[in-house]
Amino acid sequence: MHQVKNPNIRPLTFVGLRLLFGRPANEQYNDLYRARHSVFWGAVLGIGISLVPLYIVLFVSNGMIQGITDRYLETKTSHLQMSLPFSFDATQRNALTQDVSRMPGIISTSFEVDGIGLAASQNGSTSAQIRGLDGAVLQDKGFNRFISVDEGQMYPNRQNEVVLGRYLARKLEVKTGDSVTLITLRSNDSTNYLPKLAVFRVAGIISSGYRELDANWFIIQSDAALRLLNSATAYAFMGIKISKPYGSDLDRIASEVSRAGQKYGLTSEQGARVRTWREIEKSLFQSFSSTRSVLVLIMVIAIIVAALNLASALTTFVIEHRAEIAIIRSFGVSRTQAALIFLLGGTATGAIGCIAGSLAGIAISIFINQIISGMQAILGFASRLLSADRQTIQLLNPDYYLEHIPITMDWRFVVLILLSGIALSAIASILPAMKSTSIAPAELIRHE
Amino acid sequence: MSEPIIFCENLTKTFSSSAEVLRILDNADFVLEKGKACTILGPSGSGKSTFLAILGSLERFDSGTVKIAGYDLGQAQEKMLHIFRREVIGFVFQFHFLLNDFTALENVAIPAYMAGVPRAESWDRAKKLLDLVGLNNRATHFPSQLSGGERQRVAIARALINQPSVVLADEPTGNLDPASASAVKELLKSLPEIARTTLVLVTHDPELAGIGDSSYLLKGGHFECIR
Ligand SMILES: Nc1ncnc2c1ncn2[C@@H]1O[C@H](COP(=O)(O)OP(=O)(O)O)[C@@H](O)[C@H]1O
Ligand SMILES: [Mg+2]
Numbered sequence: 001m002h003q004v005k006n007p008n009i010r011p012l013t014f015v016g017l018r019l020l021f022g023r024p025a026n027e028q029y030n031d032l033y034r035a036r037h038s039v040f041w042g043a044v045l046g047i048g049i050s051l052v053p054l055y056i057v058l059f060v061s062n063g064m065i066q067g068i069t070d071r072y073l074e075t076k077t078s079h080l081q082m083s084l085p086f087s088f089d090a091t092q093r094n095a096l097t098q099d100v101s102r103m104p105g106i107i108s109t110s111f112e113v114d115g116i117g118l119a120a121s122q123n124g125s126t127s128a129q130i131r132g133l134d135g136a137v138l139q140d141k142g143f144n145r146f147i148s149v150d151e152g153q154m155y156p157n158r159q160n161e162v163v164l165g166r167y168l169a170r171k172l173e174v175k176t177g178d179s180v181t182l183i184t185l186r187s188n189d190s191t192n193y194l195p196k197l198a199v200f201r202v203a204g205i206i207s208s209g210y211r212e213l214d215a216n217w218f219i220i221q222s223d224a225a226l227r228l229l230n231s232a233t234a235y236a237f238m239g240i241k242i243s244k245p246y247g248s249d250l251d252r253i254a255s256e257v258s259r260a261g262q263k264y265g266l267t268s269e270q271g272a273r274v275r276t277w278r279e280i281e282k283s284l285f286q287s288f289s290s291t292r293s294v295l296v297l298i299m300v301i302a303i304i305v306a307a308l309n310l311a312s313a314l315t316t317f318v319i320e321h322r323a324e325i326a327i328i329r330s331f332g333v334s335r336t337q338a339a340l341i342f343l344l345g346g347t348a349t350g351a352i353g354c355i356a357g358s359l360a361g362i363a364i365s366i367f368i369n370q371i372i373s374g375m376q377a378i379l380g381f382a383s384r385l386l387s388a389d390r391q392t393i394q395l396l397n398p399d400y401y402l403e404h405i406p407i408t409m410d411w412r413f414v415v416l417i418l419l420s421g422i423a424l425s426a427i428a429s430i431l432p433a434m435k436s437t438s439i440a441p442a443e444l445i446r447h448e
Numbered sequence: 449m450s451e452p453i454i455f456c457e458n459l460t461k462t463f464s465s466s467a468e469v470l471r472i473l474d475n476a477d478f479v480l481e482k483g484k485a486c487t488i489l490g491p492s493g494s495g496k497s498t499f500l501a502i503l504g505s506l507e508r509f510d511s512g513t514v515k516i517a518g519y520d521l522g523q524a525q526e527k528m529l530h531i532f533r534r535e536v537i538g539f540v541f542q543f544h545f546l547l548n549d550f551t552a553l554e555n556v557a558i559p560a561y562m563a564g565v566p567r568a569e570s571w572d573r574a575k576k577l578l579d580l581v582g583l584n585n586r587a588t589h590f591p592s593q594l595s596g597g598e599r600q601r602v603a604i605a606r607a608l609i610n611q612p613s614v615v616l617a618d619e620p621t622g623n624l625d626p627a628s629a630s631a632v633k634e635l636l637k638s639l640p641e642i643a644r645t646t647l648v649l650v651t652h653d654p655e656l657a658g659i660g661d662s663s664y665l666l667k668g669g670h671f672e673c674i675r
Contacts, residue, residue, distance in 0.1 A: 008564055010567070011558070011561040011562045011567075012562070014561070015558060015562065018549045018550060019547070019549055022549045323545060324545075324547055324548075326545075327545040327547070328547075328558075328562070329530070330504070330506060330533065330539050331533065331534065331538075331539065331558075331559040331562075331606070331607075331610070332530050332531070332532075332533040332534020332535070332537075332559065332562070332563060332610065333530060333534075333559075333562050334527070334530040334531075335527070335530070337530075337562065440506070441506045441533075442501050442506040442507045444506070444539075444541050444543075444545060445497045445498075445500065445501045445506060445507075445541065445618060446497060
């Protein structure tokens with residue numbers, strides 16, 4: 001007598017998978033047979049399909065968030081901001097800039113004065129987000145990477161020139177060469193505000209690829225902004241870019257920069273604070289990640305439903321195949337082995353579904369931009385057939401989505417999703433497997 | 449007299465329903481020597497199948513002693529019984545109970561494969577057994593492609609795969625038409641010799657009743673030796 005100490009998995013999966021899926025390539029199989037096994041292919045399909053949206057949501061939202069974050073960091077927020085008093089004079093500012101740019105880990109600095117105003121053209125008026133930039137942005141790699149120039153140039157070469165965000169230009173219905181009037185408020189004391197008018201010539205129209213970010217950009221030279229705005233209505237700061245904005249030494253570099261500022265008498269009591277992009281854009285990214293969490297939760301529920309479907313298919317199978325289970329038990333298969341047949345069979349079923357779903361989900365994610373533009377083209381064509389108006393169809397509203405979604409494969413997600421999908425299938429198989437152990441081989445003897 | 453491979457003493461088995469207690473086996477004694485074959489006859493409902501189920505450890509009993517090939521079934525733990533079934537017993541039922549999704553060859557090989565015999569060896573043994581039952585040309589056929597008699601012969605081959613000391617057959621021709629039955633009968637007649645096993649055969653068939661070394665009639669819960 002010998003006991004099988006290590007129940008060999010291979011015979012169990014051999015029997016389990018064949019029982020569940022049958023043999024596809026046999027012409028002798030009748031329709032009833034096929035119907036019986038199609039339940040399993042249905043369960044596989046269910047699990048596979050439930051994974052696809054999860055991948056898409058994860059990769060697309062990650063890509064979106066990453067893409068949007070990069071654009072904020074490179075074209076607007078910078079990695080660190082050191083706020084400067086409005087009165088801080090230019091020579092001191094240049095000295096400080098020199099000091100900070102020489103610090104290790106820092107790749108560039110630029111001076112910016114921000115404020116708000118009202119922009120008006122012959123065709124309309126709208127609020128404008130004034131960005132007084134210094135010429136350093138032209139050398140900034142990140143800025144150049146994400147800013148695309150629709151017309152004209154990227155930076156105003158003269159004090160009376162402006163570069164507009166694409167949607168601001170559209171609202172004002174202006175082109176390069178047109179004039180735009182900017183109305184700002186100045187105050188000498190904090191109670192009386194006086195409007196101030198200035199006329200700018202449009203030198204260029206640009207886009208960051210994310211409308212929410214650049215919709216109201218009114219880019220002028222920083223000196224022009226200093227003249228138009230004052231401390232009550234504007235915010236002046238040094239934008240600092242470091243080599244690893246997502247790295248862990250962001251805070252350390254921030255405090256070093258802060259220390260450098262102290263040499264120039266800049267303290268946080270004065271309002272000269274160094275903040276990291278994480279602090280500045282905190283609410284934005286919190287809302288991104290909570291939206292993503294809700295979506296992922298919905299997707300996870302879909303996967304659980306698919307697992308329940310697998311559990312019910314397996315249970316039905318066990319009930320319908322009592323005799324086969326009893327016969328397997330009668331020739332010396334233990335309860336544990338019988339249960340393992342279904343546990344492994346169910347898990348393998350889930351694994352097949354998970355792998356197929358992962359392949360499909362990853363493929364769709366990688367080609368999501370092409371798929372979206374293809375769908376837009378088809379829908380656009382259909383709508384032109386159906387109606388006369390020549391409106392282009394946009395599936396993703398560019399106000400809230402990037403025009404091009406940067407997809408980066410994160411294999412940790414793939415592994416995580418695969419493993420949890422397979423684990424869930426295993427859990428779903430537990431109950432049917434236990435049910436199979438209650439089938440006694442004695443049933444055979446009194447069959448019919 | 450050599451060592452008995454099956455030894456039952458004072459074996460009692462009852463089924464109780466709400467109305468009455470059925471004494472299927474009532475202090476029955478039954479002994480069979482190793483390598484011998486015997487047949488069990490008896491009217492329908494007399495408890496023949498129940499007795500075979502007890503011998504095969506598929507069914508438990510109320511009292512008495514049942515010892516088979518060194519296993520004391522009255523003492524054995526439930527969770528160890530599958531080892532007894534795997535090592536000692538080969539079962540042939542009235543219905544073939546082949547697994548529809550597996551070929552004849554696979555059906556025969558599976559009990560060995562599941563018992564831990566390597567795949568190649570299991571398939572090898574199964575081929576030899578299909579040869580033995582005269583179905584080597586049907587190895588790749590599925591049960592649905594076989595006749596009733598052929599299925600039962602595959603089932604007999606399957607019962608032999610783990611080289612059981614005892615083969616228990618419960619009316620193996622009971623479901624077959626006479627034409628299909630004849631090959632199965634021939635096989636059963638030669639079984640003790642070719643498979644070198646002990647055979648307990650329950651049958652109604654007069655032609656089969658005479659095979660083996662002895663016959664018993666189960667009646668009133670006792671065995672009566674009639675040959
Ligand atoms: N699980 C059970 N519960 C109650 N009575 C049973 C059960 N199994 C079998 N019986 C009864 O036991 C008797 C013997 O059955 P069985 O062993 O199948 O007889 P045989 O095989 O000789 O025809 C029959 O009367 C049957 O109704
Ligand atoms: Mg019977």
